[in-house]
Amino acid sequence: MKPKPVKGMNDILPEVSATWQYLEGVVREIVQSYGYSEIRLPLVEHTELFKRSIGEVTDIVEKEMYTFEDRGGESLTLRPEATAGMVRAGITNGLLYNQRQKLWTAGPMFRRERPQRGRYRQFHQFDIEALGYAGPDVDAEMIIMSSRIWSRLGISRLELEINTLGVPEARARYRDTLVEYFTSVKSELDQDSIRRLDQNPLRILDSKNPDMQGLIEAAPVMLDFLDDESAEHFDTLKALLDAAGVRYTVNPRLVRGLDYYNRTVFEWVTDALGSQGAVCSGGRYDGLVEKLGGKPTPAIGWAMGIERFVDLFEASGGTAPADDADVYVVAVGDGAVNEAFALAEDLRDRIAGVRVEMNLGGGSFKSQMKRADKSNARYAVILGEQEIADNKAGFKPLRSDEQQASVARAELAPMLASKIGKPLTAGQ
Template sequence: MSETIQNIRGFGDILPTEAPAWGFVEAAFSHELERDGFDRIRLPIVEKTALFARSIGEVTDIVEKEMYTFSDRNGDSLTLRPEGTAGCVRAGIQRGLLHNATPRLWYMGPMFRHERPQKGRYRQFHQIGAEVFGLTGPDIDAELILMSGRILRRLGLDGVRLELNNLGSPAARADYRQALVEHFLAHESALDEDARRRLESNPLRILDSKNPAMEPVVATAPDLLDYLDAESQAHFDRLKAILDAAGQPYRINSRLVRGLDYYGGTVFEWISDDLGAQGTVLAGGRYDGLVEMIGGRPTPAIGFAAGLERLVALVEALGNVPPGPSPHAYLVVPDAEGMPESLALAERLRHQHARLRLQVHMGGGSVKSQLRRADRSGAALALIHGAAERAAGTMTIKDMRGHREQTTVAVDRLSATLEDWLADGLNRL
């Protein structure tokens, strides 16, 4: 195959056979987010590089090694967005959405990171994210957690589990960071290359190591929850009480951290055991300092993001994807001379039945071959509009599933007949 028609490694196509699963996942999120009062925001794919350097952290793996960054013709440094929260915060500040308000925003679309492609992870990947601004209490933390669990259950993912942690205040994290550095320095010979690099820049990320050889040194590290300040502990206790009252199971994981520098306070993940080591399907937490860091007024915030590739893989593996929409009817046109009249008739039918899915055969062929196409399309009915039918002002209707006998009706009765034959299918739309 010529290299000119090969896609770039890590940038995949979503084929028509895969689209129903994507639509199923996207629709579940959209439905539940809108039920809970979230408004959709559409963010640009390209942002100024400084936005991510400031928000994510200049010494993180994402900024140092993974971002797709380039200079435009004006010499400005631009970046394909590696995540959605920073852009959402930028829009909130720039467009005045955060002023004396508590907006609930959600977004969906592609993100970009130059990392090693692996199962469920690509260089162009897709996320759905939700962000809430201006609320400080554990009640909004709990609502996001409960809502995200409801979305996953709607997708049929009953096997995922919830893990919780609290990263504490900046001062508490600073104390804990120092204790971590001292611990890992005392075991420096056991650290792998990634851990050594993170030791000075972001030692909390060492706790998230997936290297089995690192397990002993990570397991003996100081416990973050022992360093929590009183306010964070009280917030965490109230959050757990709300989840307990709602009957939501969870596991406290004091090693749970987030990969981005701006998180603090509540963090959570929904995890599947069916995706290997990289089992997180939805994750989020508080980032109360990010709005001010980017240039806005101090504003508390919390959000989550979910990777669509992983969710699609899970729902497909479980067989939870409903079939894609097939045509209700397939219009068979045996001769080219009849196409103008047939197309005009098809347009009238679509106008009369706004939900009717009607496919007109194109490309000619015998009635037999067109009926085979109609069958492969999944259509319930075939409408045959040949020369004889046109001359008589009629339409032949063939039930492709054999529930009714083939019949011929006058064109002026066609609309009512279709409504009768397709009543169940149309009502389910």
């Protein structure tokens, strides 16, 4: 009986991980260029943390968390998202005491949903948070930063939607009005909407049911309930985005499934990935730090789903740079292997970033050449009886018509370095 993986938890195979590494590298570089620093967080937190931050009556907390009792009887949960842990770490390490923090983290998150394209039980996120910044300038910078990621990678099938939820009081007033409105037309609501009426009435606005669209169009809008300060915050954000040339649409029905958001929320959506169109989303959560036991601290953050990001990158025709070897070392004859190892190490010492693949497992000359070919290496270096006797090495281009050459051992590194365009290391 073959072992089976856990449903919704996937292996990231080498052919795919090259793309992951490339994209993660690009995002890391961009995020750090805005002055954000990495923080590494535990995958497991106390269950209570997520209940208090995400909200007791959200889908995530009610039915999607991997919660278990550890041997000491504590209720622990595999993190379903990163913000709660980030804020907790800020509080417990005193990072927010009269300080501001710009942080990012990345790694696996866990939600027990039914898997489909772009939705897995173990999935991965990049998470960027700015704590202690009241905005709206940070709000704009965060969005501009995400926009830079897309343009850098040639991803175009994405649109930005933004909205504001106002302060909690305004949101509560709006919520009451909304409940009143939908209750008055309850007989026309579908099953899902009736359920949401109690649980999360704002989500009714998000319904994809065509029969509901008329009712939703006619519903009261949040913008009419906005407090003056939030309205001004939102206007400034829009002005900053306009000035930066970032295009967006205001979607008054954009609400979040996590309870901690207020004011700015945004989402990058695509139609290229089937039904899971949200690639990246976030918003402001000014009340969360205090709610979790810190002192009042404004904050904003966003998360990007890496699986969806990779999928979208590939759907946009993007490919990661090849990570094939530069050179494959062929060693024929028992005496040659020792020398070949030394030669391979020498190349790695002397050429910065060179990728040298040593033939392993012996084999005939022919089979070694076959492996060299299949490795996609640009060059083969050949060491046999003859070369060892002459203190030379065969240098054979595998991807061009150039002639094979016999090169003095000492000249091999400089020659290879110039062929592959990588620098010799200093001091050699």
